[in-house]
Amino acid sequence: MIEAVRVSGLTKTYPARRGSAHVVAAKDVSFSLAEGESLGLVGESGSGKTTVARMLVGLAHPDSGTIVINGRTRERKDHGRSARLRRAKEVQMVFQDPYGSLDRRLSVETALRDVLRWHMPDPAKGTVRARIAELMDYVGLSEKHLGSRPHQLSGGQRQRVAIAKALAVDPAVLVLDEAVSALDVSVQAQILTLLNRIRAETGVSLVFVTHDLAVVGEVTGEILVMYKGEAVEHGATAEVLRRPRHPYTDMLLSSAPGPDWHPERVSELRAAFAGTR
Numbered sequence: 599m600i601e602a603v604r605v606s607g608l609t610k611t612y613p614a615r616r617g618s619a620h621v622v623a624a625k626d627v628s629f630s631l632a633e634g635e636s637l638g639l640v641g642e643s644g645s646g647k648t649t650v651a652r653m654l655v656g657l658a659h660p661d662s663g664t665i666v667i668n669g670r671t672r673e674r675k676d677h678g679r680s681a682r683l684r685r686a687k688e689v690q691m692v693f694q695d696p697y698g699s700l701d702r703r704l705s706v707e708t709a710l711r712d713v714l715r716w717h718m719p720d721p722a723k724g725t726v727r728a729r730i731a732e733l734m735d736y737v738g739l740s741e742k743h744l745g746s747r748p749h750q751l752s753g754g755q756r757q758r759v760a761i762a763k764a765l766a767v768d769p770a771v772l773v774l775d776e777a778v779s780a781l782d783v784s785v786q787a788q789i790l791t792l793l794n795r796i797r798a799e800t801g802v803s804l805v806f807v808t809h810d811l812a813v814v815g816e817v818t819g820e821i822l823v824m825y826k827g828e829a830v831e832h833g834a835t836a837e838v839l840r841r842p843r844h845p846y847t848d849m850l851l852s853s854a855p856g857p858d859w860h861p862e863r864v865s866e867l868r869a870a871f872a873g874t875r
């Protein structure tokens with residue numbers, strides 16, 4: 599099994615601001631992920647999921663700990679064009695709001711072409727066009743969408759374009775931060791199916807950040823549950839969802855609407871969990 603990601607002891611503290619104390623957003627978080635596998639990072643709002651995701655893609659820097667992707671340890675001093683290109687091929691991120699990664703002025707074709715040109719300064723004739731067609735096919739969009747600008751597409755289609763853009767450079771790891779949270783359930787299901795297919799076909803590893811346990815059950819083999827910056831439970835998704843060992847996971851499951859949902863259990867579990875801290 600080839601390891602795509604190894605994260606060890608990641609810690610990140612945001613300094614105190616006027617009127618508020620410092621925040622330990624991530625504390626000693628460790629996990630690894632094999633090529634072509636997927637990991638769910640779950641927890642309530644503020645539990646530190648996004649902080650870990652941002653550190654993975656280099657948008658935030660850990661105070662301590664290491665990130666190794668494709669066998670290379672991330673160095674803070676890595677900058678310049680070649681370092682940026684290399685990092686882009688290591689890891690890409692898809693956000694909840696596709697406008698975060700899509701320029702409203704650019705057509706789908708131009709957006710994809712720009713990324714590909716950046717990575718292939720001198721492509722052989724027809725290579726870029728062929729790769730655009732391949733990417734569109736991957737994400738289930740047709741040629742007629744090539745001329746569309748983001749606002750002319752549906753939310754699901756925009757997210758497909760954001761995924762195509764992220765995949766354009768053939769990254770080892772794709773980090774998806776609440777990438778389907780804003781979509782209708784039926785569109786969500788289509789995008790999750792698409793991600794499963796892409797993972798199987800390309801071998802890309804997925805880190806799926808979400809507060810939604812139903813989503814995590816659909817697309818991840820492993821789950822890491824975060825609470826106040828710490829990883830409180832980590833295991834096979836099916837096992838953790840079926841038999842959570844930590845009271846916080848139990849609480850998350852009980853607060854997620856589903857066939858076994860017992861709202862009255864939430865405050866009980868919350869109190870029990872507070873007692874374990």
Ligand SMILES: Nc1ncnc2c1ncn2[C@@H]1O[C@H](COP(=O)(O)OP(=O)(O)OP(=O)(O)O)[C@@H](O)[C@H]1O
Nearest residue numbers: 612621622623641642643644645646647648649650
């Ligand atoms: N740039 C920042 N400056 C100061 N504090 C921050 C910053 N980013 C995050 N935090 C704090 O760090 C903690 C973890 O935030 P983070 O966004 O990682 O959590 P999350 O689980 O992803 O939550 P959400 O789902 O709401 O984004 C929170 O208390 C948050 O307020």
